[in-house]
Amino acid sequence: MSSPSLDTLLTWIKTESPTDDPAGVNMMMDLVVAQMEGAPVAVERIPGEPHGLGDVLILRAGPETGEKPILLMSHLDTVHPIGTAKSDLPIRIEGDRLYGPGIYDMKGGAWFSLEAFKEVARNGSAARPLVFLVTPDEEIGSPLTRPMIEEIGRGAAYALVTEPARDNGLIVTARKxxxxxxxxxxxxxxxxxxxxxxxxxxxxxxxxxxxxxxxxxxxxxxxxxxxxxxxxxxxxxxxxxxxxxxxxxxxxxxxxxxxxxxxxxxxxxxxxxxxxxxxxxxxxPPYERTEGVEKLFQHAKGLAAEIGFELISAPRVGGGSDGNFTAAIGTPTLDGLGIDGDGAHTLQEYGVISSIAPRQELMKRLLETLR
CATH class of the missing domain: 3.30.70.360 (Alpha-Beta Plaits)
Incomplete structure (x- = not known):
């Protein structure tokens, strides 16, 4: 990972964004909008202020073919209160670990997935239309964005969720x-x-x-x-x-x-x-490993092998995500596509720096090959 990229990710971590601080969440949304500058990406920003929340971003790119899109989903709200980065969980790099509030859940995965999305948009290499939904409320159950997730999800061919990987890089194909x-x-x-x-x-x-x-x-x-x-x-x-x-x-x-x-x-x-x-x-609702999920996982597993790493599915995960919503309405969903690491919702939260490049490449290849 190049140092300019690492500096950008560090800016994301320094921008603290607990769900109950709409101003902090909106600073993150501003960073996403800036990240898309110069790329052929349509940006729709939906105010969250009437609901006491940060804004929602819907990014659209890819061919205008009328085909069902690939839906990507990231949330930029965290559970850590403002000030955590300066006190209880200072931002630091220790070997291959980047520590900081929200790096694992889920700013690391959101950041590199947006990079992959932008690259595919610039290259014109998307296999089908792309929709990236960036949300401010996942950590409290997605009360504002659940209807949006389900509406877009019903019309999508696939859903890819950038929640963190599990236990040394395992992908998620089922949740309680x-x-x-x-x-x-x-x-x-x-x-x-x-x-x-x-x-x-x-x-x-x-x-x-x-x-x-x-x-x-x-x-x-x-x-x-x-x-x-x-x-x-x-x-x-x-x-x-x-x-x-x-x-x-x-x-x-x-x-x-x-x-x-x-x-x-x-x-x-x-x-x-x-x-x-x-x-x-x-x-x-429960996210079950259906035939469609299994087929999607096997496709991703083959791409990962070409990139040079083994993609393994975790056992059913106890925690929920926005992937539960898309899976429950029948959209083949892959989750846990984000950064590897550990310590979600704790003061030992970290992301594995070396996991970023291969997982970003996997996301890029999924966007280019999912037919």
Missing amino acids: GVGRFDVHVEGRPAHAGSRHKDGRNAVHEAARHVLAIEAMTDYARGITTTVGMISGGTAVNVIPQHCRFPVDIRVETVADGEALKAAILGLKPHNPDIKITVTGDMNR
Whole structure:
């Protein structure tokens, strides 16, 4: 990787862009627009400000043949708060590792995929029309961009997602579906000493449901249920009136997702004097390895072999991505095409510098050969 390219990527990492900072995300979108200057790429910018988010970019290039396009997808929002690069995760190069917030998830993969997209556009070598969707909200479940992803995805021949590679470069061909729910338990407050029997303890009721929800985990079927936070009560000597907790579920099949959704939305209080309110839904549908996905993977595997590296598919991944949406509507989808590395969402996040050139070449060749 040449030093000018590395300097450009370092600029990307220095431009911190957590989802909840639209100004930071839009600085990233500005960098993408600048990156496309001089190339035959049509840029559409959709304001995210009315939704409290950064903007969305839709880049179009390639032959105007009317054929179904190849859809590429990257997100430029991260989970790290502003200031992380100057404190807890300083940007640095250690051997073949580039450390910094968002380098692995997923600025490294987005950057080199945009480079491949631009090169193919300039060369006029695309196999079919190209659409590159750059989003500001993936880390919070893509509430703004999911309809765009599904609309473009329905009309696309293939979807390529630049989320990071897994475990030393493995590509992603299947992901679990993700569900998110919020549970509110409302009891009756009372003095913990003089009026204890008059109270209805919301924390006690919630605890029983937390145990039941966690017990829904079934590793053999690829089902996990997690209550990762809980809040309730006002003082140590008050019977708590309120308790709230979120629920995260991961499933391998649509049927399991619907079954768990029904179970969690249908929670009933053990005490009739207590009220339970549940909101939420399946956030991302399962991404299954269909025949179309398998064919696409084998094509990519052959291209990688020509380039000089072995492309291996990871086992089904537990985390979701925007690839879940395109796969669920039947568009053959390849994910994990981004940079190799590790530490997503942690203060040890890094990308492997030497993985960039071969994976950029793979992306370029996919855009030139997918018929």
